[in-house]
Every structure is written in structure tokens, then in C-alpha cells.
Amino acid sequence: MKIETKNLIKNYSKPKSPEVCVLKGIDLNIKSGEKVALMGPSGAGKSTLIHILGLMDAPTSGEVFIDDKKIDYRDNNKLSVMRKDNIGFVFQFHYLLADFNVIENILIPVWKDKNKIITRAEELLGIMGLTSRQKHMPHELSGGEQQRVALARALINNPKILFADEPTGNLDRKTGEKIEKLMFDICTQLKTTLVVVTHSEELAKSADRQLKMIDGKLI
Ligand SMILES: Nc1ncnc2c1ncn2[C@@H]1O[C@H](COP(=O)(O)OP(=O)(O)O)[C@@H](O)[C@H]1O
Ligand SMILES: [Mg+2]
Numbered sequence: 461m462k463i464e465t466k467n468l469i470k471n472y473s474k475p476k477s478p479e480v481c482v483l484k485g486i487d488l489n490i491k492s493g494e495k496v497a498l499m500g501p502s503g504a505g506k507s508t509l510i511h512i513l514g515l516m517d518a519p520t521s522g523e524v525f526i527d528d529k530k531i532d533y534r535d536n537n538k539l540s541v542m543r544k545d546n547i548g549f550v551f552q553f554h555y556l557l558a559d560f561n562v563i564e565n566i567l568i569p570v571w572k573d574k575n576k577i578i579t580r581a582e583e584l585l586g587i588m589g590l591t592s593r594q595k596h597m598p599h600e601l602s603g604g605e606q607q608r609v610a611l612a613r614a615l616i617n618n619p620k621i622l623f624a625d626e627p628t629g630n631l632d633r634k635t636g637e638k639i640e641k642l643m644f645d646i647c648t649q650l651k652t653t654l655v656v657v658t659h660s661e662e663l664a665k666s667a668d669r670q671l672k673m674i675d676g677k678l679i
Pocket of ligand 1: 472480482500501502503504505506507508509
């Protein structure tokens with residue numbers, strides 16, 4: 461799926477505080493299947509931008525189009541259907557549910573259909589090299605293993621777009637690079653559009669395009 465934005469603006473306001481302008485007019489055009497690395501210093505607005513593109517947050521003004529369809533950020537039902545059907549998200553922290561085992565965590569986004577989709581979950585576990593760990597609890601895994609489970613969970617609905625917000629920022633470099641390569645390979649294979657926030661020049665080089673953000677603007 462392709463993503464387009466027009467003059468995207470995000471401000472935060474609070475009574476008795478000056479307004480914070482986080483996104484200052486973002487115009488973006490990401491092609492279907494394109495892999496984009498989003499870079500820039502901390503506080504630039506990268507997370508804010510991909511949360512909005514991932515339909516988890518709404519812009520103050522401006523427009524987002526996914527496959528030419530304008531997103532209506534007021535329609536929560538439509539947003540959640542769109543997220544469930546088309547979008548995967550990987551965060552810097554894994555956010556696995558502590559009381560559920562590995563395979564259950566992967567199935568969380570599709571819980572109602574879990575019996576139908578369990579084969580795909582097992583397949584993803586295989587791709588992640590975690591087949592023998594499916595009954596383990598999150599705390600029994602290393603950081604890299606936990607993040608691979610989070611990646612499998614993000615992929616369980618075969619998303620057309622995958623967003624990753626510094627997905628390996630908490631991992632050592634070697635483990636991080638392995639997971640990033642896995643993520644890139646899967647997106648290539650499935651023609652998934654990928655937007656990944658990263659500080660790694662190395663990772664950015666393997667993307668189709670690098671975007672740099674500074675102080676709420678793309679440069
Ligand atoms: N709820 C909020 N209220 C006020 N400011 C916020 C809020 N959330 C984020 N910000 C501000 O938005 C700016 C961009 O944050 P973020 O998108 O997380 O940047 P990045 O991911 O590039 O580090 C920061 O200056 C941050 O303080
Ligand atoms: Mg961030």
C-alpha cells in the first residue's frame with residue numbers, strides 16, 4: 461500500500477502552556493512496497509509521525525491518504541479495521557503480554573480467529589528461529605528473542621504496511637542487525653511497505669530511501 465501526506469501538522473496544547481509544534485507541515489509520498497528509513501535526532505517528531513501514519517494518533521491538521529483513500533481520524537471503527545487489516549507496528553520496547561506465552565502473544569491481534577491462523581503463527585515463529593520457544597513466557601526470553609516475537613506479532617495479519625519505531629534500539633548491535641535484516645527480508649518477500657525509524661546508518665543504507673527529519677520538518 462502507498463502512503464501520502466499533505467501538510468501534516470501536529471501541535472500539542474495545554475492550558476497555560478505554550479503550544480508545542482511537533483510536526484510542521486509534512487509532505488510525504490511512499491510507494492507501495494517501498495522501504496523507507498526515517499532518521500533524525502531525538503525529539504524531531506519521528507515517533508509522532510509514524511504513530512499518525514499508523515493510525516494510532518490523529519494529526520492536528522493536514523491529510524493522510526493510504527492507497528489514495530483519505531483517512532478520517534474521527535472514525536474510530538474504521539481506523540481499527542484499517543489497522544487490523546493492513547498495518548503492523550513494532551515498537552522499541554516489545555510490549556509482550558507477560559501472562560501469555562510466545563505463540564499466544566503472536567496471536568493477540570487476531571485472537572478471535574486464532575484457531576484458523578495458528579499455522580501462520582507457527583510459520584512466523586519458524587522464520588524467527590523460535591519454533592522451540594513457543595510455549596515459553598516472555599520473561600524467559602532474551603531481549604532479541606522478545607523483539608523477534610514482537611515482529612512476528614506485527615506480521616500475523618500479513619500487513620500491507622509495517623511501521624517500526626527504533627525496533628532494535630534496546631538491543632546490542634549484532635542482535636539488532638540480525639533482526640533488522642530479518643525484517644527487511646520479510647518485507648521484500650511480502651512486498652510490504654516499510655517505514656522504519658532508526659539511528660543506524662547501516663540499516664538506513666539497505667532501505668530504498670532515507671528521509672531525514674529535523675525539528676518537525678523533512679529535509
Ligand atoms: N503529549 C505530548 N505533549 C507535548 N509534547 C509532546 C507530546 N508527545 C510528544 N511531544 C513532543 O514532541 C516532540 C517530538 O517527539 P517524538 O515524536 O517522540 O520525537 P522522536 O521520535 O523524533 O524522538 C518532542 O519535543 C516531545 O517533547
Ligand atoms: Mg521516537
